[in-house]
Amino acid sequence: MLKGTNQEVGRPHNRRIVLETIRQHGPLSRAEIARHVGLTIQTVSTITSELQERGFVRLRPGVPKGRGFPAPVLEIDPDGGYACGVYVTPRGLEAGLVNLCGKVLSRRAVEAPRMSAEEAFARIGAMVAELRADCPRERFIGVGMAMPGPFDIESMSFVGPTTMEGWAGVDVYESLRDAVSCPAFVEVDSAAAAHCERLYGVGEELFNFYHLFLGVGLGGCVIYDGQVVRGAWGNAGEVGHIPLVPDGDPCPCGNRGCLERYLSLEAYVRRTAVIGEAEWLKEVAPLLRAAIVTIENLFDPETIVLGGLAPVELRLKLLALTASLPNSLAARRDRRHPRVILSRCGTDAVLRGAASLAITQVLSPRFAGPPQAAANRAAGDPFARTGRARVE
Incomplete structure:
Protein backbone atom coordinates (compact mmCIF):
# COMPACT_ATOMS: atom_id res chain seq x y z
CA MET A 1 0.00 0.00 0.00
CA LEU A 2 2.96 2.34 0.59
CA LYS A 3 4.25 3.48 -2.79
CA GLY A 4 6.93 6.00 -3.67
CA THR A 5 7.57 8.08 -6.74
CA ASN A 6 10.70 8.00 -8.86
CA GLN A 7 10.36 11.71 -9.62
CA GLU A 8 13.01 13.86 -7.94
CA VAL A 9 10.40 16.21 -6.43
CA GLY A 10 9.02 13.29 -4.42
CA ARG A 11 12.11 12.76 -2.28
CA PRO A 12 10.62 13.93 1.05
CA HIS A 13 7.61 11.67 0.43
CA ASN A 14 9.91 8.79 -0.50
CA ARG A 15 11.94 9.20 2.69
CA ARG A 16 8.79 8.82 4.77
CA ILE A 17 7.60 5.85 2.73
CA VAL A 18 10.96 4.07 2.94
CA LEU A 19 11.27 4.75 6.67
CA GLU A 20 7.72 3.59 7.32
CA THR A 21 8.22 0.44 5.24
CA ILE A 22 11.33 -0.43 7.23
CA ARG A 23 9.41 0.16 10.44
CA GLN A 24 6.44 -1.96 9.37
CA HIS A 25 8.22 -4.82 7.65
CA GLY A 26 11.88 -4.62 8.64
CA PRO A 27 14.51 -5.75 8.81
CA LEU A 28 14.64 -5.56 5.00
CA SER A 29 17.33 -5.51 2.37
CA ARG A 30 17.46 -2.59 -0.06
CA ALA A 31 16.12 -4.82 -2.84
CA GLU A 32 13.19 -5.89 -0.66
CA ILE A 33 12.42 -2.25 0.19
CA ALA A 34 12.47 -1.37 -3.51
CA ARG A 35 9.95 -4.12 -4.26
CA HIS A 36 7.70 -2.98 -1.42
CA VAL A 37 7.54 0.68 -2.41
CA GLY A 38 7.94 0.51 -6.19
CA LEU A 39 11.18 2.51 -6.37
CA THR A 40 14.46 1.69 -8.09
CA ILE A 41 17.19 0.11 -5.99
CA GLN A 42 19.39 3.13 -6.75
CA THR A 43 16.76 5.51 -5.33
CA VAL A 44 16.28 3.31 -2.26
CA SER A 45 20.06 3.12 -1.74
CA THR A 46 20.34 6.91 -1.80
CA ILE A 47 17.46 7.37 0.65
CA THR A 48 18.59 4.65 3.04
CA SER A 49 22.11 6.09 3.04
CA GLU A 50 20.63 9.43 4.12
CA LEU A 51 18.50 7.77 6.78
CA GLN A 52 21.49 5.79 8.01
CA GLU A 53 23.69 8.91 8.08
CA ARG A 54 21.15 10.64 10.28
CA GLY A 55 20.94 7.60 12.52
CA PHE A 56 17.27 6.81 11.84
CA VAL A 57 18.05 3.32 10.55
CA ARG A 58 20.88 0.90 11.12
CA LEU A 59 22.44 -1.81 8.98
CA ARG A 60 23.06 -5.34 10.17
CA PRO A 61 24.02 -8.62 8.51
CA GLY A 62 21.26 -10.55 6.78
CA VAL A 63 20.19 -14.03 7.78
CA PRO A 64 21.55 -16.77 5.48
CA LYS A 65 18.78 -18.44 3.47
CA GLY A 66 20.79 -20.61 1.14
CA ARG A 67 24.03 -20.43 -0.80
CA GLY A 68 26.05 -17.24 -0.93
CA PHE A 69 26.29 -14.27 1.36
CA PRO A 70 22.97 -12.72 2.39
CA ALA A 71 22.41 -9.04 1.64
CA PRO A 72 22.64 -6.74 4.67
CA VAL A 73 19.31 -5.57 6.05
CA LEU A 74 18.06 -2.29 7.45
CA GLU A 75 16.01 -1.76 10.58
CA ILE A 76 14.80 1.22 12.58
CA ASP A 77 17.21 2.47 15.20
CA PRO A 78 14.93 3.22 18.17
CA ASP A 79 17.45 5.74 19.52
CA GLY A 80 17.87 7.50 16.17
CA GLY A 81 15.35 10.18 17.07
CA TYR A 82 12.93 11.31 19.73
CA ALA A 83 9.83 13.46 19.92
CA CYS A 84 7.48 14.61 22.66
CA GLY A 85 3.79 13.88 22.62
CA VAL A 86 1.56 16.19 24.65
CA TYR A 87 -2.08 15.55 25.49
CA VAL A 88 -4.27 18.31 26.88
CA THR A 89 -7.72 17.44 28.25
CA PRO A 90 -10.28 19.20 30.45
CA ARG A 91 -8.85 17.13 33.32
CA GLY A 92 -5.19 18.09 32.96
CA LEU A 93 -2.25 17.38 30.72
CA GLU A 94 0.31 14.68 30.05
CA ALA A 95 3.56 14.65 28.10
CA GLY A 96 5.83 11.80 27.08
CA LEU A 97 9.17 11.28 25.35
CA VAL A 98 8.76 8.80 22.50
CA ASN A 99 11.45 7.09 20.41
CA LEU A 100 11.35 6.21 16.70
CA CYS A 101 9.67 2.89 17.44
CA GLY A 102 6.80 4.56 19.28
CA LYS A 103 7.85 3.55 22.79
CA VAL A 104 7.09 5.99 25.60
CA LEU A 105 10.38 6.31 27.47
CA SER A 106 9.44 8.82 30.16
CA ARG A 107 6.46 10.96 31.01
CA ARG A 108 5.15 13.84 33.09
CA ALA A 109 1.53 14.48 34.11
CA VAL A 110 -0.45 17.22 35.81
CA GLU A 111 -4.02 16.88 37.08
CA ALA A 112 -5.61 20.32 36.93
CA PRO A 113 -9.25 20.53 35.86
CA ARG A 114 -10.18 23.49 33.67
CA MET A 115 -6.61 24.73 33.32
CA SER A 116 -6.29 28.08 31.56
CA ALA A 117 -4.39 28.21 28.28
CA GLU A 118 -1.71 30.45 29.81
CA GLU A 119 -1.06 28.02 32.65
CA ALA A 120 -1.23 24.99 30.35
CA PHE A 121 1.42 26.26 27.92
CA ALA A 122 3.70 27.35 30.75
CA ARG A 123 3.50 23.83 32.17
CA ILE A 124 3.93 22.25 28.73
CA GLY A 125 7.11 24.26 28.13
CA ALA A 126 8.56 23.09 31.45
CA MET A 127 7.52 19.45 30.94
CA VAL A 128 8.96 19.28 27.42
CA ALA A 129 12.21 20.85 28.62
CA GLU A 130 12.51 18.16 31.31
CA LEU A 131 11.75 15.37 28.87
CA ARG A 132 14.17 16.68 26.24
CA ALA A 133 16.95 16.53 28.81
CA ASP A 134 16.61 12.73 28.75
CA CYS A 135 17.84 12.46 25.13
CA PRO A 136 20.72 13.85 23.03
CA ARG A 137 19.88 17.37 21.87
CA GLU A 138 20.74 16.65 18.24
CA ARG A 139 18.36 13.68 18.22
CA PHE A 140 15.26 15.60 19.29
CA ILE A 141 12.86 16.10 16.38
CA GLY A 142 9.83 18.03 17.60
CA VAL A 143 6.63 18.16 19.64
CA GLY A 144 3.12 17.04 18.74
CA MET A 145 0.18 18.14 20.88
CA ALA A 146 -3.30 16.65 20.86
CA MET A 147 -6.44 18.15 22.35
CA PRO A 148 -10.19 17.50 22.16
CA GLY A 149 -12.02 18.46 18.97
CA PRO A 150 -13.71 19.63 16.98
CA PHE A 151 -11.37 22.48 16.01
CA ASP A 152 -12.37 26.05 15.18
CA ILE A 153 -16.13 25.66 15.60
CA GLU A 154 -17.10 28.58 17.81
CA SER A 155 -20.27 26.98 19.17
CA MET A 156 -18.64 23.58 19.86
CA SER A 157 -14.89 23.82 20.37
CA PHE A 158 -14.66 25.64 23.69
CA VAL A 159 -17.96 25.01 25.47
CA GLY A 160 -19.09 22.29 27.85
CA PRO A 161 -17.36 19.66 30.01
CA THR A 162 -15.74 17.69 27.15
CA THR A 163 -13.80 20.59 25.56
CA MET A 164 -11.14 23.09 26.58
CA GLU A 165 -13.69 25.55 27.87
CA GLY A 166 -12.38 29.10 28.05
CA TRP A 167 -9.72 28.63 25.37
CA ALA A 168 -11.66 30.51 22.68
CA GLY A 169 -9.47 33.00 20.82
CA VAL A 170 -6.20 31.25 21.79
CA ASP A 171 -3.82 30.58 18.89
CA VAL A 172 -2.98 27.08 20.05
CA TYR A 173 -0.30 26.37 17.47
CA GLU A 174 1.59 29.64 18.00
CA SER A 175 1.32 29.22 21.78
CA LEU A 176 2.75 25.72 21.58
CA ARG A 177 5.57 26.73 19.27
CA ASP A 178 6.50 29.62 21.56
CA ALA A 179 6.39 27.34 24.61
CA VAL A 180 8.64 24.59 23.22
CA SER A 181 10.89 26.51 20.77
CA CYS A 182 11.09 23.66 18.26
CA PRO A 183 9.02 22.20 15.39
CA ALA A 184 5.48 21.86 16.75
CA PHE A 185 2.22 20.35 15.54
CA VAL A 186 -1.35 20.33 16.85
CA GLU A 187 -3.92 17.61 16.17
CA VAL A 188 -7.36 16.51 17.35
CA ASP A 189 -6.94 13.77 19.99
CA SER A 190 -9.03 11.24 18.06
CA ALA A 191 -6.88 11.76 14.94
CA ALA A 192 -3.67 11.42 16.97
CA ALA A 193 -4.93 8.14 18.42
CA ALA A 194 -5.89 6.94 14.93
CA HIS A 195 -2.40 7.88 13.71
CA CYS A 196 -0.96 5.67 16.47
CA ASP A 348 -1.10 5.81 25.48
CA ALA A 349 -2.34 6.02 21.90
CA VAL A 350 -2.78 9.80 21.91
CA LEU A 351 0.69 10.49 23.35
CA ARG A 352 2.36 8.08 20.92
CA GLY A 353 0.31 9.31 17.98
CA ALA A 354 1.03 12.99 18.70
CA ALA A 355 4.77 12.35 18.97
CA SER A 356 4.78 10.15 15.87
CA LEU A 357 2.95 12.87 13.96
CA ALA A 358 5.81 15.25 14.73
CA ILE A 359 8.34 12.66 13.54
CA THR A 360 6.41 11.98 10.33
CA GLN A 361 5.91 15.63 9.49
CA VAL A 362 9.48 16.68 10.15
CA LEU A 363 10.92 13.81 8.11
CA SER A 364 8.55 14.52 5.23
CA PRO A 365 7.15 18.05 5.44
CA ARG A 366 5.30 17.77 2.13
CA PHE A 367 3.26 14.83 3.37
CA ALA A 368 -0.39 15.88 3.67
CA GLY A 369 -1.16 16.64 7.28
CA PRO A 370 -1.96 19.45 9.71
CA PRO A 371 -1.50 22.94 8.25
CA GLN A 372 1.36 23.67 10.63
CA ALA A 373 3.64 21.42 8.54
CA ALA A 374 4.72 24.16 6.15
CA ALA A 375 5.70 26.51 8.97
CA ASN A 376 8.03 23.86 10.41
CA ARG A 377 9.94 23.00 7.24
CA ALA A 378 13.03 25.13 7.67
CA ALA A 379 13.35 24.51 11.40
CA GLY A 380 12.36 20.88 11.31
CA ASP A 381 14.09 19.19 8.39
CA PRO A 382 16.83 17.07 10.00
CA PHE A 383 18.47 16.61 6.62
CA ALA A 384 19.17 20.34 6.51
CA ARG A 385 21.26 19.99 9.67
CA THR A 386 23.83 17.62 8.16
CA GLY A 387 25.87 20.33 6.48
CA ARG A 388 24.74 19.08 3.06
CA ALA A 389 22.27 20.74 0.73
CA ARG A 390 18.73 20.11 1.82
CA VAL A 391 17.17 17.21 -0.06
CA GLU A 392 13.84 18.13 -1.68
Whole structure:
Protein backbone atom coordinates (compact mmCIF):
# COMPACT_ATOMS: atom_id res chain seq x y z
CA MET A 1 0.00 0.00 0.00
CA LEU A 2 2.96 2.34 0.59
CA LYS A 3 4.25 3.48 -2.79
CA GLY A 4 6.93 6.00 -3.67
CA THR A 5 7.57 8.08 -6.74
CA ASN A 6 10.70 8.00 -8.86
CA GLN A 7 10.36 11.71 -9.62
CA GLU A 8 13.01 13.86 -7.94
CA VAL A 9 10.40 16.21 -6.43
CA GLY A 10 9.02 13.29 -4.42
CA ARG A 11 12.11 12.76 -2.28
CA PRO A 12 10.62 13.93 1.05
CA HIS A 13 7.61 11.67 0.43
CA ASN A 14 9.91 8.79 -0.50
CA ARG A 15 11.94 9.20 2.69
CA ARG A 16 8.79 8.82 4.77
CA ILE A 17 7.60 5.85 2.73
CA VAL A 18 10.96 4.07 2.94
CA LEU A 19 11.27 4.75 6.67
CA GLU A 20 7.72 3.59 7.32
CA THR A 21 8.22 0.44 5.24
CA ILE A 22 11.33 -0.43 7.23
CA ARG A 23 9.41 0.16 10.44
CA GLN A 24 6.44 -1.96 9.37
CA HIS A 25 8.22 -4.82 7.65
CA GLY A 26 11.88 -4.62 8.64
CA PRO A 27 14.51 -5.75 8.81
CA LEU A 28 14.64 -5.56 5.00
CA SER A 29 17.33 -5.51 2.37
CA ARG A 30 17.46 -2.59 -0.06
CA ALA A 31 16.12 -4.82 -2.84
CA GLU A 32 13.19 -5.89 -0.66
CA ILE A 33 12.42 -2.25 0.19
CA ALA A 34 12.47 -1.37 -3.51
CA ARG A 35 9.95 -4.12 -4.26
CA HIS A 36 7.70 -2.98 -1.42
CA VAL A 37 7.54 0.68 -2.41
CA GLY A 38 7.94 0.51 -6.19
CA LEU A 39 11.18 2.51 -6.37
CA THR A 40 14.46 1.69 -8.09
CA ILE A 41 17.19 0.11 -5.99
CA GLN A 42 19.39 3.13 -6.75
CA THR A 43 16.76 5.51 -5.33
CA VAL A 44 16.28 3.31 -2.26
CA SER A 45 20.06 3.12 -1.74
CA THR A 46 20.34 6.91 -1.80
CA ILE A 47 17.46 7.37 0.65
CA THR A 48 18.59 4.65 3.04
CA SER A 49 22.11 6.09 3.04
CA GLU A 50 20.63 9.43 4.12
CA LEU A 51 18.50 7.77 6.78
CA GLN A 52 21.49 5.79 8.01
CA GLU A 53 23.69 8.91 8.08
CA ARG A 54 21.15 10.64 10.28
CA GLY A 55 20.94 7.60 12.52
CA PHE A 56 17.27 6.81 11.84
CA VAL A 57 18.05 3.32 10.55
CA ARG A 58 20.88 0.90 11.12
CA LEU A 59 22.44 -1.81 8.98
CA ARG A 60 23.06 -5.34 10.17
CA PRO A 61 24.02 -8.62 8.51
CA GLY A 62 21.26 -10.55 6.78
CA VAL A 63 20.19 -14.03 7.78
CA PRO A 64 21.55 -16.77 5.48
CA LYS A 65 18.78 -18.44 3.47
CA GLY A 66 20.79 -20.61 1.14
CA ARG A 67 24.03 -20.43 -0.80
CA GLY A 68 26.05 -17.24 -0.93
CA PHE A 69 26.29 -14.27 1.36
CA PRO A 70 22.97 -12.72 2.39
CA ALA A 71 22.41 -9.04 1.64
CA PRO A 72 22.64 -6.74 4.67
CA VAL A 73 19.31 -5.57 6.05
CA LEU A 74 18.06 -2.29 7.45
CA GLU A 75 16.01 -1.76 10.58
CA ILE A 76 14.80 1.22 12.58
CA ASP A 77 17.21 2.47 15.20
CA PRO A 78 14.93 3.22 18.17
CA ASP A 79 17.45 5.74 19.52
CA GLY A 80 17.87 7.50 16.17
CA GLY A 81 15.35 10.18 17.07
CA TYR A 82 12.93 11.31 19.73
CA ALA A 83 9.83 13.46 19.92
CA CYS A 84 7.48 14.61 22.66
CA GLY A 85 3.79 13.88 22.62
CA VAL A 86 1.56 16.19 24.65
CA TYR A 87 -2.08 15.55 25.49
CA VAL A 88 -4.27 18.31 26.88
CA THR A 89 -7.72 17.44 28.25
CA PRO A 90 -10.28 19.20 30.45
CA ARG A 91 -8.85 17.13 33.32
CA GLY A 92 -5.19 18.09 32.96
CA LEU A 93 -2.25 17.38 30.72
CA GLU A 94 0.31 14.68 30.05
CA ALA A 95 3.56 14.65 28.10
CA GLY A 96 5.83 11.80 27.08
CA LEU A 97 9.17 11.28 25.35
CA VAL A 98 8.76 8.80 22.50
CA ASN A 99 11.45 7.09 20.41
CA LEU A 100 11.35 6.21 16.70
CA CYS A 101 9.67 2.89 17.44
CA GLY A 102 6.80 4.56 19.28
CA LYS A 103 7.85 3.55 22.79
CA VAL A 104 7.09 5.99 25.60
CA LEU A 105 10.38 6.31 27.47
CA SER A 106 9.44 8.82 30.16
CA ARG A 107 6.46 10.96 31.01
CA ARG A 108 5.15 13.84 33.09
CA ALA A 109 1.53 14.48 34.11
CA VAL A 110 -0.45 17.22 35.81
CA GLU A 111 -4.02 16.88 37.08
CA ALA A 112 -5.61 20.32 36.93
CA PRO A 113 -9.25 20.53 35.86
CA ARG A 114 -10.18 23.49 33.67
CA MET A 115 -6.61 24.73 33.32
CA SER A 116 -6.29 28.08 31.56
CA ALA A 117 -4.39 28.21 28.28
CA GLU A 118 -1.71 30.45 29.81
CA GLU A 119 -1.06 28.02 32.65
CA ALA A 120 -1.23 24.99 30.35
CA PHE A 121 1.42 26.26 27.92
CA ALA A 122 3.70 27.35 30.75
CA ARG A 123 3.50 23.83 32.17
CA ILE A 124 3.93 22.25 28.73
CA GLY A 125 7.11 24.26 28.13
CA ALA A 126 8.56 23.09 31.45
CA MET A 127 7.52 19.45 30.94
CA VAL A 128 8.96 19.28 27.42
CA ALA A 129 12.21 20.85 28.62
CA GLU A 130 12.51 18.16 31.31
CA LEU A 131 11.75 15.37 28.87
CA ARG A 132 14.17 16.68 26.24
CA ALA A 133 16.95 16.53 28.81
CA ASP A 134 16.61 12.73 28.75
CA CYS A 135 17.84 12.46 25.13
CA PRO A 136 20.72 13.85 23.03
CA ARG A 137 19.88 17.37 21.87
CA GLU A 138 20.74 16.65 18.24
CA ARG A 139 18.36 13.68 18.22
CA PHE A 140 15.26 15.60 19.29
CA ILE A 141 12.86 16.10 16.38
CA GLY A 142 9.83 18.03 17.60
CA VAL A 143 6.63 18.16 19.64
CA GLY A 144 3.12 17.04 18.74
CA MET A 145 0.18 18.14 20.88
CA ALA A 146 -3.30 16.65 20.86
CA MET A 147 -6.44 18.15 22.35
CA PRO A 148 -10.19 17.50 22.16
CA GLY A 149 -12.02 18.46 18.97
CA PRO A 150 -13.71 19.63 16.98
CA PHE A 151 -11.37 22.48 16.01
CA ASP A 152 -12.37 26.05 15.18
CA ILE A 153 -16.13 25.66 15.60
CA GLU A 154 -17.10 28.58 17.81
CA SER A 155 -20.27 26.98 19.17
CA MET A 156 -18.64 23.58 19.86
CA SER A 157 -14.89 23.82 20.37
CA PHE A 158 -14.66 25.64 23.69
CA VAL A 159 -17.96 25.01 25.47
CA GLY A 160 -19.09 22.29 27.85
CA PRO A 161 -17.36 19.66 30.01
CA THR A 162 -15.74 17.69 27.15
CA THR A 163 -13.80 20.59 25.56
CA MET A 164 -11.14 23.09 26.58
CA GLU A 165 -13.69 25.55 27.87
CA GLY A 166 -12.38 29.10 28.05
CA TRP A 167 -9.72 28.63 25.37
CA ALA A 168 -11.66 30.51 22.68
CA GLY A 169 -9.47 33.00 20.82
CA VAL A 170 -6.20 31.25 21.79
CA ASP A 171 -3.82 30.58 18.89
CA VAL A 172 -2.98 27.08 20.05
CA TYR A 173 -0.30 26.37 17.47
CA GLU A 174 1.59 29.64 18.00
CA SER A 175 1.32 29.22 21.78
CA LEU A 176 2.75 25.72 21.58
CA ARG A 177 5.57 26.73 19.27
CA ASP A 178 6.50 29.62 21.56
CA ALA A 179 6.39 27.34 24.61
CA VAL A 180 8.64 24.59 23.22
CA SER A 181 10.89 26.51 20.77
CA CYS A 182 11.09 23.66 18.26
CA PRO A 183 9.02 22.20 15.39
CA ALA A 184 5.48 21.86 16.75
CA PHE A 185 2.22 20.35 15.54
CA VAL A 186 -1.35 20.33 16.85
CA GLU A 187 -3.92 17.61 16.17
CA VAL A 188 -7.36 16.51 17.35
CA ASP A 189 -6.94 13.77 19.99
CA SER A 190 -9.03 11.24 18.06
CA ALA A 191 -6.88 11.76 14.94
CA ALA A 192 -3.67 11.42 16.97
CA ALA A 193 -4.93 8.14 18.42
CA ALA A 194 -5.89 6.94 14.93
CA HIS A 195 -2.40 7.88 13.71
CA CYS A 196 -0.96 5.67 16.47
CA GLU A 197 -3.30 2.82 15.53
CA ARG A 198 -2.23 3.16 11.91
CA LEU A 199 1.46 2.97 12.83
CA TYR A 200 1.56 0.52 15.73
CA GLY A 201 -1.82 -1.22 15.91
CA VAL A 202 -4.23 -2.75 13.43
CA GLY A 203 -2.83 -0.50 10.69
CA GLU A 204 -0.11 -3.05 10.10
CA GLU A 205 -2.73 -5.27 8.43
CA LEU A 206 -5.75 -3.01 7.80
CA PHE A 207 -5.68 0.02 5.50
CA ASN A 208 -9.27 1.25 5.79
CA PHE A 209 -10.78 1.48 9.25
CA TYR A 210 -12.60 3.87 11.55
CA HIS A 211 -11.12 4.67 14.96
CA LEU A 212 -13.86 5.37 17.53
CA PHE A 213 -12.26 7.34 20.35
CA LEU A 214 -13.90 7.18 23.77
CA GLY A 215 -12.30 10.09 25.63
CA VAL A 216 -13.71 12.69 27.98
CA GLY A 217 -16.01 13.29 25.02
CA LEU A 218 -16.53 11.09 21.98
CA GLY A 219 -14.62 11.45 18.72
CA GLY A 220 -13.56 9.45 15.74
CA CYS A 221 -11.27 9.41 12.74
CA VAL A 222 -11.25 7.68 9.37
CA ILE A 223 -8.16 5.88 8.10
CA TYR A 224 -8.43 5.53 4.32
CA ASP A 225 -5.79 3.80 2.23
CA GLY A 226 -3.47 3.86 5.22
CA GLN A 227 -3.74 7.61 5.81
CA VAL A 228 -5.62 9.78 8.29
CA VAL A 229 -8.57 11.57 6.65
CA ARG A 230 -8.78 15.04 8.17
CA GLY A 231 -11.38 16.85 6.08
CA ALA A 232 -11.41 20.48 5.01
CA TRP A 233 -10.88 21.83 8.56
CA GLY A 234 -9.39 18.81 10.30
CA ASN A 235 -12.61 17.50 11.85
CA ALA A 236 -13.56 14.59 9.57
CA GLY A 237 -15.14 11.63 11.33
CA GLU A 238 -16.43 13.57 14.34
CA VAL A 239 -19.36 11.59 15.73
CA GLY A 240 -19.84 13.01 19.22
CA HIS A 241 -22.28 15.66 18.07
CA ILE A 242 -24.50 13.47 15.93
CA PRO A 243 -27.99 13.99 17.46
CA LEU A 244 -29.17 10.40 17.93
CA VAL A 245 -31.83 10.92 20.62
CA PRO A 246 -34.84 13.01 19.49
CA ASP A 247 -35.57 15.70 22.09
CA GLY A 248 -32.78 14.21 24.21
CA ASP A 249 -30.54 15.80 26.80
CA PRO A 250 -29.40 19.32 25.92
CA CYS A 251 -25.81 19.55 24.70
CA PRO A 252 -23.52 22.57 25.20
CA CYS A 253 -23.24 22.76 21.39
CA GLY A 254 -26.87 23.94 21.27
CA ASN A 255 -28.44 20.73 19.98
CA ARG A 256 -30.25 18.02 21.91
CA GLY A 257 -29.56 14.31 22.13
CA CYS A 258 -25.93 14.41 20.94
CA LEU A 259 -24.23 11.03 21.14
CA GLU A 260 -21.43 12.09 23.49
CA ARG A 261 -23.99 13.23 26.08
CA TYR A 262 -24.69 9.52 26.55
CA LEU A 263 -21.52 7.73 25.35
CA SER A 264 -18.28 9.26 26.69
CA LEU A 265 -16.23 9.17 29.86
CA GLU A 266 -17.93 12.35 31.02
CA ALA A 267 -21.32 10.69 30.50
CA TYR A 268 -20.11 7.48 32.15
CA VAL A 269 -19.03 9.29 35.33
CA ARG A 270 -22.15 11.42 35.43
CA ARG A 271 -24.69 8.65 34.75
CA THR A 272 -23.14 5.75 36.69
CA ALA A 273 -23.19 7.92 39.81
CA VAL A 274 -26.98 7.97 39.44
CA ILE A 275 -27.96 4.62 37.88
CA GLY A 276 -24.86 2.41 38.19
CA GLU A 277 -22.69 0.85 35.48
CA ALA A 278 -25.00 -2.01 34.52
CA GLU A 279 -27.93 0.31 33.85
CA TRP A 280 -25.66 2.72 31.98
CA LEU A 281 -24.56 -0.09 29.67
CA LYS A 282 -28.21 -0.93 28.97
CA GLU A 283 -28.92 2.73 28.30
CA VAL A 284 -26.09 3.21 25.80
CA ALA A 285 -26.34 -0.17 24.05
CA PRO A 286 -28.88 0.90 21.38
CA LEU A 287 -27.07 4.20 20.85
CA LEU A 288 -23.71 2.51 20.39
CA ARG A 289 -25.20 0.06 17.89
CA ALA A 290 -26.87 2.87 15.97
CA ALA A 291 -23.58 4.79 15.89
CA ILE A 292 -21.73 1.72 14.59
CA VAL A 293 -24.23 1.22 11.77
CA THR A 294 -24.12 4.92 10.89
CA ILE A 295 -20.32 4.87 10.68
CA GLU A 296 -20.35 1.70 8.58
CA ASN A 297 -22.86 3.09 6.11
CA LEU A 298 -21.01 6.40 5.81
CA PHE A 299 -17.42 5.20 5.51
CA ASP A 300 -17.55 1.49 4.56
CA PRO A 301 -14.53 0.60 6.74
CA GLU A 302 -12.93 -2.82 7.02
CA THR A 303 -13.64 -2.60 10.74
CA ILE A 304 -14.29 -0.12 13.54
CA VAL A 305 -11.56 0.08 16.17
CA LEU A 306 -12.74 0.93 19.68
CA GLY A 307 -10.06 2.91 21.51
CA GLY A 308 -9.64 5.89 23.77
CA LEU A 309 -8.92 6.75 27.39
CA ALA A 310 -11.45 4.35 28.89
CA PRO A 311 -9.93 1.44 30.83
CA VAL A 312 -9.72 -1.74 28.78
CA GLU A 313 -12.25 -3.42 31.10
CA LEU A 314 -14.88 -0.83 30.21
CA ARG A 315 -14.07 -0.99 26.49
CA LEU A 316 -14.45 -4.78 26.63
CA LYS A 317 -17.93 -4.35 28.11
CA LEU A 318 -18.83 -1.92 25.34
CA LEU A 319 -17.38 -4.29 22.75
CA ALA A 320 -19.65 -7.03 24.08
CA LEU A 321 -22.63 -4.78 23.27
CA THR A 322 -21.69 -5.00 19.58
CA ALA A 323 -21.93 -8.79 19.39
CA SER A 324 -25.35 -8.39 17.76
CA LEU A 325 -25.56 -5.48 15.33
CA PRO A 326 -28.28 -4.30 12.94
CA ASN A 327 -27.79 -4.78 9.24
CA SER A 328 -25.48 -2.37 7.38
CA LEU A 329 -23.03 -2.19 4.50
CA ALA A 330 -20.59 -4.04 6.73
CA ALA A 331 -22.71 -7.22 6.93
CA ARG A 332 -20.62 -9.05 4.32
CA ARG A 333 -19.95 -12.77 4.03
CA ASP A 334 -16.35 -12.21 2.99
CA ARG A 335 -15.32 -10.25 6.10
CA ARG A 336 -11.88 -11.03 7.49
CA HIS A 337 -12.39 -9.20 10.78
CA PRO A 338 -15.29 -8.58 13.17
CA ARG A 339 -17.24 -5.40 12.57
CA VAL A 340 -15.88 -3.91 15.81
CA ILE A 341 -12.53 -4.72 17.42
CA LEU A 342 -10.51 -3.38 20.34
CA SER A 343 -7.59 -1.00 19.82
CA ARG A 344 -4.14 -2.55 20.17
CA CYS A 345 -2.51 0.68 21.32
CA GLY A 346 -3.98 1.16 24.78
CA THR A 347 -4.47 4.42 26.63
CA ASP A 348 -1.10 5.81 25.48
CA ALA A 349 -2.34 6.02 21.90
CA VAL A 350 -2.78 9.80 21.91
CA LEU A 351 0.69 10.49 23.35
CA ARG A 352 2.36 8.08 20.92
CA GLY A 353 0.31 9.31 17.98
CA ALA A 354 1.03 12.99 18.70
CA ALA A 355 4.77 12.35 18.97
CA SER A 356 4.78 10.15 15.87
CA LEU A 357 2.95 12.87 13.96
CA ALA A 358 5.81 15.25 14.73
CA ILE A 359 8.34 12.66 13.54
CA THR A 360 6.41 11.98 10.33
CA GLN A 361 5.91 15.63 9.49
CA VAL A 362 9.48 16.68 10.15
CA LEU A 363 10.92 13.81 8.11
CA SER A 364 8.55 14.52 5.23
CA PRO A 365 7.15 18.05 5.44
CA ARG A 366 5.30 17.77 2.13
CA PHE A 367 3.26 14.83 3.37
CA ALA A 368 -0.39 15.88 3.67
CA GLY A 369 -1.16 16.64 7.28
CA PRO A 370 -1.96 19.45 9.71
CA PRO A 371 -1.50 22.94 8.25
CA GLN A 372 1.36 23.67 10.63
CA ALA A 373 3.64 21.42 8.54
CA ALA A 374 4.72 24.16 6.15
CA ALA A 375 5.70 26.51 8.97
CA ASN A 376 8.03 23.86 10.41
CA ARG A 377 9.94 23.00 7.24
CA ALA A 378 13.03 25.13 7.67
CA ALA A 379 13.35 24.51 11.40
CA GLY A 380 12.36 20.88 11.31
CA ASP A 381 14.09 19.19 8.39
CA PRO A 382 16.83 17.07 10.00
CA PHE A 383 18.47 16.61 6.62
CA ALA A 384 19.17 20.34 6.51
CA ARG A 385 21.26 19.99 9.67
CA THR A 386 23.83 17.62 8.16
CA GLY A 387 25.87 20.33 6.48
CA ARG A 388 24.74 19.08 3.06
CA ALA A 389 22.27 20.74 0.73
CA ARG A 390 18.73 20.11 1.82
CA VAL A 391 17.17 17.21 -0.06
CA GLU A 392 13.84 18.13 -1.68
